[in-house]
Amino acid sequence: MLDELMQHVSKGWYRFLWAFWVFLNIAFITAYLVSRKFPHLNLEYTYGLNDAVIYMSVGILAYLLTAYWLIARSSAALASFIGSLMMVLPFMNVFNETNQSTSSLIYVAAWLLISVLVGMHGLVISLGAMLVSFIYILLEIEFDFANLKPVGLLLILGPPIFAVISYFFWRNRFISESSERVKKLSGQLKSHEQQLEILVQSITDGIIAVDTVGKITLINKAASQLTGWPEDESDGLDATAVLRLIKDPKSDSLLEDGEHPFNQVLLKHQPVNVTLQMLNRQNKSMFISLAISPVLLPSEGKNQLVGAVAVFRDVNKEKAEEQQRAEFISTASHEMRTPVAAIEGYLALALNENVSKIDNNAREYLTKAHLSTEHLGKLFQDLLTSAKAEDGRLTSHPEVVEMGDFVTQLSEDLRFGAEKKGLKMELVMNSSANNSGVIDASSSGGMKTVQPIYYCYIDPDRVREVITNVFDNAVKYTSEGRVTLGLTGDENIAQVKISDTGPGIPEEDLPHLFQKFYRVDNSATRAIGGTGLGLFICKKIVELYNGKIWAESKVGEGSTFYINFPRLTATRAEQLRNQQASASPQTSKVETSTAKA
Numbered sequence: 001m002l003d004e005l006m007q008h009v010s011k012g013w014y015r016f017l018w019a020f021w022v023f024l025n026i027a028f029i030t031a032y033l034v035s036r037k038f039p040h041l042n043l044e045y046t047y048g049l050n051d052a053v054i055y056m057s058v059g060i061l062a063y064l065l066t067a068y069w070l071i072a073r074s075s076a077a078l079a080s081f082i083g084s085l086m087m088v089l090p091f092m093n094v095f096n097e098t099n100q101s102t103s104s105l106i107y108v109a110a111w112l113l114i115s116v117l118v119g120m121h122g123l124v125i126s127l128g129a130m131l132v133s134f135i136y137i138l139l140e141i142e143f144d145f146a147n148l149k150p151v152g153l154l155l156i157l158g159p160p161i162f163a164v165i166s167y168f169f170w171r172n173r174f175i176s177e178s179s180e181r182v183k184k185l186s187g188q189l190k191s192h193e194q195q196l197e198i199l200v201q202s203i204t205d206g207i208i209a210v211d212t213v214g215k216i217t218l219i220n221k222a223a224s225q226l227t228g229w230p231e232d233e234s235d236g237l238d239a240t241a242v243l244r245l246i247k248d249p250k251s252d253s254l255l256e257d258g259e260h261p262f263n264q265v266l267l268k269h270q271p272v273n274v275t276l277q278m279l280n281r282q283n284k285s286m287f288i289s290l291a292i293s294p295v296l297l298p299s300e301g302k303n304q305l306v307g308a309v310a311v312f313r314d315v316n317k318e319k320a321e322e323q324q325r326a327e328f329i330s331t332a333s334h335e336m337r338t339p340v341a342a343i344e345g346y347l348a349l350a351l352n353e354n355v356s357k358i359d360n361n362a363r364e365y366l367t368k369a370h371l372s373t374e375h376l377g378k379l380f381q382d383l384l385t386s387a388k389a390e391d392g393r394l395t396s397h398p399e400v401v402e403m404g405d406f407v408t409q410l411s412e413d414l415r416f417g418a419e420k421k422g423l424k425m426e427l428v429m430n431s432s433a434n435n436s437g438v439i440d441a442s443s444s445g446g447m448k449t450v451q452p453i454y455y456c457y458i459d460p461d462r463v464r465e466v467i468t469n470v471f472d473n474a475v476k477y478t479s480e481g482r483v484t485l486g487l488t489g490d491e492n493i494a495q496v497k498i499s500d501t502g503p504g505i506p507e508e509d510l511p512h513l514f515q516k517f518y519r520v521d522n523s524a525t526r527a528i529g530g531t532g533l534g535l536f537i538c539k540k541i542v543e544l545y546n547g548k549i550w551a552e553s554k555v556g557e558g559s560t561f562y563i564n565f566p567r568l569t570a571t572r573a574e575q576l577r578n579q580q581a582s583a584s585p586q587t588s589k590v591e592t593s594t595a596k597a
């Protein structure tokens with residue numbers, strides 16, 4: 001309370017006042033001792049240094065050195081207030097003793113200086129101290145204003161005037177300025193806080209903020225409604241208990257704690273953006289689009305993690321519409337594929353010299369029609385596959401595959417296409433230092449070479465589709481030079497690498513390559529047919545196995561596509577193989593889907 005009435009004076013100023021008081025009391029005591037030691041100087045009478053002054057000074061000194069600090073711990077203002085009241089006593093006493101004589105001018109000066117210092121400390125100390133001194137003097141002169149000497153008058157009027165001037169002087173300088181600023185800032189902070197609260201609560205997306213251990217520190221109204229957890233109940237709870245995310249839609253099993261995006265973000269300090277199914281408190285499931293970002297505070301040149309914040313919304317409606325769209329596209333493309341296949345077949349027959357006789361003009365037209373029909377057939381096929389990939393109906397039968405053998409075998413099929421176009425085809429099997437491998441002593445000249453073993457859990461048919469598609473693109477867009485297929489990796493991943501010496505891809509197109517229907521629009525690719533769906537499908541398939549696909553390229557310097565798959569340890573591969581072997585042949589292939597979006 002007292003602190004609030006005080007100006008917000010910094011601790012340094014209180015210490016300064018304290019030091020000044022200590023100095024004055026020591027000065028009193030020293031002067032007293034000198035006056036006793038050298039009585040002939042007559043100091044005692046000239047300066048009013050009687051025993052009472054000394055008792056008071058010693059008492060005040062004791063207060064300043066002990067109790068002052070105890071009180072100052074909780075309120076420096078209160079400790080100084082008491083100090084200022086106490087300081088009145090020795091001064092009034094010496095004034096009294098010297099009978100307001102001019103020899104006490106030195107005290108007057110000190111007293112006025114105290115008034116100035118006290119004034120700096122705000123209204124409460126000033127008024128308190130001045131009031132006491134005023135009453136004291138009035139009592140001393142016994143209200144006999146007629147006999148008041150000029151020094152006495154100065155004593156009565158001086159301190160309040162000095163204190164008030166000092167108060168306003170400092171107030172307008174810096175002391176109160178800072179206190180006003182603090183007040184203003186705290187007011188602003190409060191209003192900002194309220195604004196922020198209103199803002200967060202009015203956002204229609206759900207917002208949940210957590211601390212570094214994943215405990216909820218903030219949840220807005222929308223998040224409460226979506227999760228079914230009221231704000232007061234969810235505060236301090238583990239975010240994974242409130243934002244319950246479904247791992248497998250078929251069994252409604254929830255994500256393990258370690259897999260939960262909140263924990264992933266807190267662990268890796270990287271944002272996550274996913275569409276997942278959530279189970280609310282009433283066990284009703286819904287699709288949510290969820291973006292979680294780490295909250296990082298820059299400190300000492302580093303970013304320190306202070307928590308994470310999730311923004312999510314109900315996307316059930318969008319999901320249902322998307323499903324309808326995908327269903328329409330897949331039904332339509334499925335239905336149209338059959339007549340297109342028939343047209344393609346008849347055109348092939350018409351072009352077959354053994355069964356039909358046509359003139360050269362007709363042959364030229366029919367060849368063009370055949371090419372277009374082939375393109376149409378591919379488009380329908382791609383549309384069907386991409387629609388399935390989007391709504392999670394893409395079938396997949398993952399199994400343990402040794403990538404080295406797999407890529408080597410596949411390269412034989414791919415070589416033909418490249419060489420047919422006059423391109424050189426290279427296969428590069430690379431082993432990195434920390435890969436476990438087997439020693440192949442049978443290779444050239446008895447030299448021991450290390451061939452890496454990369455086990456991955458993938459559907460070989462689907463991954464063949466991916467590698468073939470990317471390799472076919474490399475061949476398709478490269479007019480001369482070389483196409484390279486490579487396999488490398490480290491302890492965590494197996495990486496398939498496909499590079500070419502083709503035209504390259506402009507930097508601005510690279511981030512969009514894997515979007516639906518995206519084709520680079522330049523003279524090099526315009527002349528070459530394509531649907532713009534191939535890489536989109538590739539990405540969807542690669543993501544089925546928690547893999548990653550991306551491209552690096554420079555115009556004029558060719559392109560390189562990278563495909564990463566998580567690598568299994570030899571023990572895990574063995575385990576999975578045994579599991580598959582022990583299952584019945586019909587069920588040995590586990591069907592997974594792309595429900596993860």
Ligand code: ADP
Nearest residue numbers: 473474477519520525530531532533534535559
């Ligand atoms: P498309 O059927 O058009 O080939 P994709 O999805 O397979 O569709 O590829 C998308 C686009 O990426 C292509 O249209 C092409 O512009 C570009 N692209 C893909 N691979 C290469 C490559 N190896 N070299 C140059 N451009 C490429």
